[in-house]
Amino acid sequence: EVHLVESGGGLVQPGGSLRLSCAASGFTVSSTYMSWVRQAPGKGLEWVSVIYTDGSTYYADSVKGRLTISRDNSKNTLFLQINSLRAEDTAVYYCARVVGGSSQYFDYWGQGTEVTVSS
Amino acid sequence: SYVLTQPPSVSVAPGKTARITCGGNNIGSKSVHWYQQKPGQAPVLVIYYDNDRPSGIPERFSGSNSGNTATLTISRVEAGDEADYYCQVWDSSSDHEVVFGGGTKLTVL
Numbered sequence: 001e002v003h004l005v006e007s008g009g010g011l012v013q014p015g016g017s018l019r020l021s022c023a024a025s026g027f028t029v030s031s032t033y034m035s036w037v038r039q040a041p042g043k044g045l046e047w048v049s050v051i052y053t054d055g056s057t058y059y060a061d062s063v064k065g066r067l068t069i070s071r072d073n074s075k076n077t078l079f080l081q082i083n084s085l086r087a088e089d090t091a092v093y094y095c096a097r098v099v100g101g102s103s104q105y106f107d108y109w110g111q112g113t114e115v116t117v118s119s
Numbered sequence: 120s121y122v123l124t125q126p127p128s129v130s131v132a133p134g135k136t137a138r139i140t141c142g143g144n145n146i147g148s149k150s151v152h153w154y155q156q157k158p159g160q161a162p163v164l165v166i167y168y169d170n171d172r173p174s175g176i177p178e179r180f181s182g183s184n185s186g187n188t189a190t191l192t193i194s195r196v197e198a199g200d201e202a203d204y205y206c207q208v209w210d211s212s213s214d215h216e217v218v219f220g221g222g223t224k225l226t227v228l
Contacts, residue, residue: 030160035217044222045156045205047216058215094161102150103150105152106152107164107167111160119177
């Protein structure tokens, strides 16, 4: 059974950094595409980043340069490093498994980890 | 970047049919995917590739996509269908960007 469990969220001061983790089970992270999607309080879903099986990465324009997606194949875990945190980064961050093909969609999601940026 | 437009809210009586639209420029040329999100929960995929249902999703959920509008249709609406619904496309021409609609709150009267 596929399972995704995020961790690493919390309260951080503006300008700080955070590394989010997403532990996967039931499949191999390195053999599929994986993404992070975030949701600000009371707002809609916002795609953040994707990592492909060949290791290539892509980011939303709103976070480019401050976020880094990566994975640890030995731990079957996905990561999101967030630097220079801003108030607008406050959100629940979900990791999701991507089904690729002629399009891309998310078939499994974690329960999310909450990030609050505030002084 | 590509923009998807959804109505903020749709209301429907139990047993009736709900239709949630997702507008985008020539969206009919793209594949559209739909998610259901209940309060405090992660999104759940309900429709992929315009009109395919994942296992476990009732046949009451269906989708269509043509021209500038994609539609999620929920037949015989139940109280448990009350949730936020999001459409999504993948824009391979725009740095592999995934785009979500703003979401529609479905209220069951």
